[in-house]
Each structure stands twice: as structure tokens, then as C-alpha cells.
Amino acid sequence: xxxxxxxxxxxxxxxxxxxxxxxxxxxxxxxxxxxxxxxxxxxxxxxxxxxxxxxxxxxxxxxxxxxxxxxxxxxxxxxxxxxxxxxxxxxxxxxxxxxxxxxxxxxxxxxxxxxxxxxxxxxxxxxxxxxxxxxxxxxxxxxxxxxxxxxxxxxxxxxxxxxxxxxxxxxxxxxxxxxxxxxxxxxxxxxxxxxxxxxxxxxxxxxxxxxxxxxxxxxxxxxxxxxxxxxxxxxxxxxxxxxxxxxx
Numbered sequence: 001x002x003x004x005x006x007x008x009x010x011x012x013x014x015x016x017x018x019x020x021x022x023x024x025x026x027x028x029x030x031x032x033x034x035x036x037x038x039x040x041x042x043x044x045x046x047x048x049x050x051x052x053x054x055x056x057x058x059x060x061x062x063x064x065x066x067x068x069x070x071x072x073x074x075x076x077x078x079x080x081x082x083x084x085x086x087x088x089x090x091x092x093x094x095x096x097x098x099x100x101x102x103x104x105x106x107x108x109x110x111x112x113x114x115x116x117x118x119x120x121x122x123x124x125x126x127x128x129x130x131x132x133x134x135x136x137x138x139x140x141x142x143x144x145x146x147x148x149x150x151x152x153x154x155x156x157x158x159x160x161x162x163x164x165x166x167x168x169x170x171x172x173x174x175x176x177x178x179x180x181x182x183x184x185x186x187x188x189x190x191x192x193x194x195x196x197x198x199x200x201x202x203x204x205x206x207x208x209x210x211x212x213x214x215x216x217x218x219x220x221x222x223x224x225x226x227x228x229x230x231x232x233x234x235x236x237x238x239x240x241x242x243x244x245x246x247x248x
Contacts (some may be wrong), residue, residue, distance in 0.1 A: 021059075027230055028056040029069040030101050034081050036073035046179045051197040058194040087130055088116045088123035090219050092212040094236040095129035096121070097200050097237040102228040111226055119219040132235060133200040136161070137179025139186055140195040146170075151190075158185035169194070173201065202235035213223040214239040 031052045039046035043053050049070075056066050082105055086098040096116075102108040113123045139160075141151065148165040155163045155172045160182050162173040174182040176198055183196040208216065216236055223232045 011038075023225070023227070024059060025056075025065060025225065026063055028052065028059060028086055028130045029065060029072075030081065031042050031230060032056060032066060032069035034083075034094070034101055036070045041070050046075065051195075054192060054194070054196050057192070072157040084108065085126060085130070086112050086123060087126055088121055088127045089118065090234065090236075091215040091234070092206065092208045094134050094206055094208065094212075094216055094234055095181055095202070096123075096219070096223075097130060097133060097233045098229055099231040100222055100226075100228045101230055104228075108228045110225075112223065112229070115219060115222045115226075119215055119222075121219065130200070132204070133202050133233065135176055135199050136199060137174040137176050137182065138195065138197060138199045138201070139179070139183050139193045141170045141172070141190055141193050143167065143169045145190045154186060154189050155182075158182045160186075199231075200233040202233070205235050205237045208236050208238060210238070224240075 018046075032049065034055065035046060035049035035052045039050070043050040052221060053066055081103055083103040083217075084100045084102060084105065086109070088096055090096045098112055100108050102113070116123045145151070146154070148170070151165060151170045151172070152163045158181075159178055160171075160172045160174045164171045164173075172182065172186065179196065179198065183193065187193065213236070216234065217238075220232055220234065223229050
């Protein structure tokens with residue numbers, strides 16, 4: 001168990017406030033529909049759907065939108081989306097994983113490849129960088145729910161593997177197969193988390209200079225702005241001074 005952050009994982013910046021909200025809601029709705037189609041439409045019985053609904057609520061997505069996305073799956077409406085993982089190297093040799101839900105594989109691959117190339121990186125084969133990350137469950141709570149020690153104690157009791165508490169809140173990590181159980185135990189104690197999902201956690205991070213960091217953040221933004229991209233993970237950390245300068 002670690003009580004403090006060993007890394008600054010850039011899982012970057014999905015919402016640039018109002019301008020990004022409708023795009024974000026579209027992505028969240030897509031994940032809800034796909035999750036409901038793949039399993040039962042009941043969030044209590046479908047862990048992936050529950051995670052998608054929790055993520056939507058955390059972004060203040062209206063209840064009607066959430067229900068509409070689930071109904072779409074029930075009615076067999078909407079496009080069929082393929083889940084694809086892209087892996088590659090960004091500027092400075094930083095490892096990047098991109099998760100997408102797309103109805104057009106060729107378009108998604110072409111666009112994502114061009115973003116990597118423009119940034120001075122390159123898209124690799126599946127498996128080319130994921131070995132540098134651990135596939136884990138993450139449960140996030142706001143800082144205000146409890147003290148670091150209280151969250152750590154509750155997480156140990158719930159069966160979690162690791163806890164990282166910082167200014168941004170509490171991150172509880174669990175093995176993928178025990179995510180649902182750990183999340184349920186923590187929810188009984190602290191209420192609904194702001195996030196409960198599978199994530200790619202870097203085993204180590206690469207420190208980059210400010211110039212490389214700016215190029216990387218531009219790549220992250222390009223990727224996140226693409227309609228097909230659901231999540232972006234990378235293994236770099238940037239200086240607090242640059243984060244402050246960029247409003248992060």
C-alpha cells in the first residue's frame with residue numbers, strides 16, 4: 001500500500017468546459033449504449049455499464065441523456081461500434097495508449113496515426129507499449145469524503161491493492177477481477193465514487209522538458225478531441241511550473 005503518489009498520470013483533459021461538454025456527453029452516451037448492449041441494461045448487474053453511468057453523473061450529464069443512451073441499446077438502435085486499442089510513442093519516446101469506440105476502423109486508424117506523426121511520434125502495433133502499464137481497476141473519490149488515513153483503512157478492508165491520496169482526491173487501485181467488489185464496499189462507506197473503471201497505470205513515468213511536454217499535451221488534446229477516442233493514457237510527468245502555466 002502506498003499512501004502518496006508515485007507518479008502523475010496524464011489521463012488527460014476531457015472537458016474544456018462548455019465547449020467540450022456536448023462532445024464529452026456524446027462519448028459518454030456511446031460508452032453507455034455499448035456497455036448496455038454487451039451486457040444487461042441494469043447498471044446494478046452490469047459493472048461496465050455502472051462505471052459508464054458513474055462517469056456520466058460525475059460530468060453532470062442529465063439523467064434523461066443517460067436513460068436515452070440505455071434505451072438505444074434496448075431498442076437495438078445506434079451504430080455498432082468496435083472497441084480498438086492503439087499504442088504508440090509520442091514526442092520524447094513517451095508511451096501512449098488510446099482506447100477508441102468507432103464505427104469506422106479505417107477512419108479512426110488513419111486519423112490517430114496522423115496525430116502521432118504530426119507530433120513527432122509514431123503509432124506502433126498492439127502490445128508495443130502496453131507492457132509498460134498495468135491494467136488495474138481505479139475508484140476515485142473527492143478529497144472531501146474522508147481523511148487519507150480513513151480512506152486507506154477502508155480500502156485495505158475492502159480488498160484494494162493500493163491507495164494514492166493527493167490534492168486532486170483519493171485514488172484506490174484494485175485488481176481488475178476485484179474492482180466491482182472493492183467499489184461496492186467503498187460505496188457502502190463513502191457513497192458513490194466519481195469514477196470506478198479499468199485503467200492503464202504506468203509502471204514508471206518519464207520526466208520530460210517543457211518543450212516536449214507542450215508537444216505531448218497538444219497530442220493528448222488532439223486525441224481527446226476525436227469523436228472515436230474514449231480514453232488516452234501516457235507515462236510522462238511534467239513540472240508543476242508548466243502545469244500551473246497551462247492552467248492544469
